[in-house]
Amino acid sequence: MRSAYQYRLRLTKSQVTKIEKWLDMLRHQYNYLLADRFNWYEQNRCSVNSCLLVCHLPELRNNPDYFSQKRTLPQLKKDRPWYKEIHAHVLQDCVKRVDLAIAQFLKGDNNGKKSGRPRFKSKNRYKSFTFPSLSKTPINGNILTLPKFGQVKMIYHRPIPDGFKIKTATITRKADGYYVTLSIQDDSVPDVIPVDKVTNPIGIDMGVKSFLVKSDRTEVPIPQYYRKAQKQLKKIQKAVSRSKKGSNNRKKAVIKLGKAHKKVADTRKDFHFKAAKELLDNHDLVAHEKLNIKGLAKTKMAKSVLDAGWGQFLSILSVKAVRVAWPTALNAGLITKAVNPRNTSQNCSNCGKKVPKKLKDRIHCCPHCGYVTDRDVNAAINILNLAVGHPVSNKAYRVTELLGGFGKKPALSR
Known part of the structure; x- marks a missing residue:
């Protein structure tokens, strides 16, 4: 390793x-x-297959x-x-x-x-x-x-x-x-826990409203370090733009701007390490979506996506899982598993039927089984179901039952 x-x-x-x-x-x-x-x-x-004489x-x-x-x-x-x-x-x-x-x-x-x-x-x-x-x-x-x-x-x-x-x-x-x-x-390789022997799994759904929402209905608030520092960064950037190119004042302003951006990056990275440690200390399997972050960075949510730093967090999470207890806990490696995000927020985690929703719809309400919960919690449960090898449409195994049946299930009228 x-x-x-x-x-x-x-x-x-x-x-x-x-x-x-x-x-x-x-x-x-x-x-x-x-x-x-x-x-x-x-x-x-x-560019041609012959040359001049x-x-x-x-x-x-x-x-x-x-x-x-x-x-x-x-x-x-x-x-x-x-x-x-x-x-x-x-x-x-x-x-x-x-x-x-x-x-x-x-x-x-x-x-x-x-x-x-x-x-x-x-x-x-x-x-x-x-x-x-x-x-x-x-x-x-x-x-x-x-x-x-x-x-x-x-x-x-x-x-x-x-x-x-x-x-x-x-x-x-x-x-x-x-x-x-x-x-x-280190040439020795830690033994990874088999999926069938996992005792405390968790699924997480990444977002911009909350940094992540867990399948047990808890969430981690998003810090938004860049947005909070925007006012100061704008002020320093203005000083750089107004300075004459090649002057000492411009060099000083550029150094000051670089330090300000580095502080934002360092605080974000520190938050990612602490969030990853909290997950891996309490769970032996963490399931997450396999996100197309570069594609999301080209949409209207680009600033929020890049400020959250999902790519850096998931990279830290996967690396830290292998050596979270290294080298003291018998070389035990934990599991992080990425699943296909297709329809994880559309399918019902209780019955498996597809419930179309727009991005503004934040509550999942299934007309087929009456299951009501937060949209992100429903997605996190679906992600966990996929990670442990059970499709979201499989009624024989539902994470909602293992987690205590979060959500409202009113009786259906005939």
Whole structure:
């Protein structure tokens, strides 16, 4: 199992200068290698199947790839001796980033989804570099030892769990300072609880009125951190817009704006971690919808959807479920299961019949069985039914009965 721990660094002025120097050199090398890839493509592509009798023939060479560009690094250090200051593995990671960007542009990711054309990095867009390998014990107290960089002081607020090995370290420049992200790994795999042995399942329905509604009829209110900070952000953004480009006042305003946005993001992330912990402490199976968040972000609800941060929360929930009790509780991993959201808010969780509703209808009232409950609670129960392997139309198993029969069931008149 692999995880990541992030710590804030307390650097001296000389260390800050050294990091900025490394970032600048790595950025130039990244742009050079990316331009080399583009140049080969432009010189060797042809839109027709024949050429003129008299034409320019480019220098014949193979398509540059990760290995061929990595073999150019020794010559780079001879031509530009100042690159010897950077650790060889850090330079190789820079080549790997170029190769990954090109691969995602041409081939796509594991799902075949391609990204846009890679862009050349400006100073504000190249913010991190990675040490792919460290010593066996790189941490001594609150001191982290980085190869060919030296010792750096960090706020060691959370110790590395026993049994984990530190694999990589990534130094990142953010709006409010410098951070190090340690990638840690443990080869043992936690045993996941089988679905048929789950004793306390829960279904959740994500929303914009409430952050989430549980199948037991409780809910978590939505904090709306961005909307609450909009007034302050607007004021700082106005100062940025009114400043002259390239001036020191504009740089100060941009830094202030970045810190304000980071504060909103940090408070939202902290809320997501606490909400995920509360769910996993009380339930061994959490069922949720498989949401198309990118599609929802293009609708009129875009601001509310992005302010809620559903994608980040569900990612934290799934990762935390595997290691919520790690490594103390016998390596027990909990379950999070995503189900198809189709008709989860339309179907009745009591009888399984479809009850069409508009978005403004917040109460579910089934004309077939008379079951009345909140729309989101009905959806959460349907999500839980799907997660445990029972269709919403199966009358032999109803979560409403297990949860104590929430809702009103008046007798039907003949």
